[in-house]
Every structure is written in structure tokens, then in C-alpha cells.
Amino acid sequence: MSSMLHTLTAPFQHSEDIRKSRFLAQAAPVDTPQQALAFVQHVSDASATHNCWAYRIGQDYRFNDDGEPGGTAGRPILQAIEGQGIDGVVVVVTRWFGGIKLGAGGLARAYGGTAAECLRLAERTPIVAMARLGLHCDFAELTLMKARLKELGAEVEQEAFDAEGVTLHLRLPADRAAEAKARIVDISRGRREAYSLE
Numbered sequence: 001m002s003s004m005l006h007t008l009t010a011p012f013q014h015s016e017d018i019r020k021s022r023f024l025a026q027a028a029p030v031d032t033p034q035q036a037l038a039f040v041q042h043v044s045d046a047s048a049t050h051n052c053w054a055y056r057i058g059q060d061y062r063f064n065d066d067g068e069p070g071g072t073a074g075r076p077i078l079q080a081i082e083g084q085g086i087d088g089v090v091v092v093v094t095r096w097f098g099g100i101k102l103g104a105g106g107l108a109r110a111y112g113g114t115a116a117e118c119l120r121l122a123e124r125t126p127i128v129a130m131a132r133l134g135l136h137c138d139f140a141e142l143t144l145m146k147a148r149l150k151e152l153g154a155e156v157e158q159e160a161f162d163a164e165g166v167t168l169h170l171r172l173p174a175d176r177a178a179e180a181k182a183r184i185v186d187i188s189r190g191r192r193e194a195y196s197l198e
Contacts, residue, residue, distance in 0.1 A: 020098025025118035076112030
């Protein structure tokens with residue numbers, strides 16, 4: 001697994017027929033367990049034999065075999081998510097039984113493989129670690145400060161004016177935070193320093 005994690009840009013689905021059973025994997029980006037479970041409920045097909053699923057959101061994960069033998073469906077789906085280096089995602093693999101039993105190993109390969117292929121084909125976007133910085137600057141520095149920090153991908157989350165100047169709360173890629181701090185010191189000629197908000 002690469003050190004750079006990705007998430008999906010949009011929901012995606014992929015189906016496979018394996019020994020007369022139809023497997024449909026449906027994946028979507030999610031930010032919370034509640035969103036993941038709502039997606040599971042939304043796409044699960046009551047007429048199908050099984051709706052097995054897994055999600056991973058940071059350190060938070062869950063999986064469910066939905067009646068398949070323990071460890072043959074939910075865990076392989078979770079392993080597919082982890083193996084693809086994806087985070088903030090839920091995957092539901094729905095199975096319509098075709099009459100041929102696959103055995104434990106066959107089930108794990110079918111569920112995990114369908115999930116992995118779905119995630120491999122889906123459009124992804126890198127997950128960028130973000131940092132939050134705060135700073136106080138003079139009115140005269142504000143326009144230049146905002147323009148130069150925007151070049152580093154900083155977004156102003158909050159702006160508060162007082163008699164002394166302006167307090168800004170910024171959100172920016174974590175790997176640009178040190179450069180942003182140096183830029184703030186430079187623009188203010190050493191009179192201002194950024195502080196971490198987290």
C-alpha cells in the first residue's frame with residue numbers, strides 16, 4: 001500500500017458473474033460511519049441473497065458478512081479497500097445466488113475480488129492532510145497576506161477584525177504549513193507569527 005491514501009471522487013459500481021452467481025460491488029466516498037451505513041441501506045437489494053459490506057474512515061472500520069460464512073465476505077471487502085490504499089469509502093457487494101456453492105475460499109475470492117476490481121476501476125483523488133493556522137496581521141498587510149498564502153493552497157476559514165488589525169484562521173495542505181509560517185514572518189517583517197489551531 002502506498003503512503004498516499006486516496007478516496008473515490010464519486011460513487012462507482014462493477015459487476016461480475018462467478019460460477020452462475022452475480023456479484024455487484026457498489027462503492028462510494030463517505031466522511032462518517034452514519035453516511036456509510038445510510039449508503040449500505042440505500043443500495044442493499046432485498047431480493048438478493050446477500051448484501052455484504054465494509055467501510056473504512058481513518059481508524060474507524062466495520063464489515064458485515066450478511067449471512068455468508070464468517071470471514072468470507074465482509075473481511076475480504078475490507079482487505080480490498082486497504083489493499084487499494086483507499087480511505088473514506090464504503091463498499092457493498094450484493095450477491096444473487098446462482099445455484100453453485102463456491103466454498104469459503106471461493107466466496108472470499110469472489111467478494112474481495114469484485115470489491116477490489118470496483119475500487120481499481122473507480123476514479124480516485126488523493127487525500128491531502130490538512131493543517132489549520134491562525135495569525136493576526138495589520139490591515140495594511142491583509143491583502144498581500146491573503147494573496148501570498150492562497151498561492152500555497154490556503155483557504156480563509158474565518159476572518160475577524162478588531163482595532164489592531166485582522167485575525168485569520170486558515171486551512172491549507174499540511175505539507176505547505178512550514179512554508180506558510182515562513183511567508184507570514186517574511187510579509188510582516190518578523191512582527192507576526194502563525195500559530196497552530198489544532
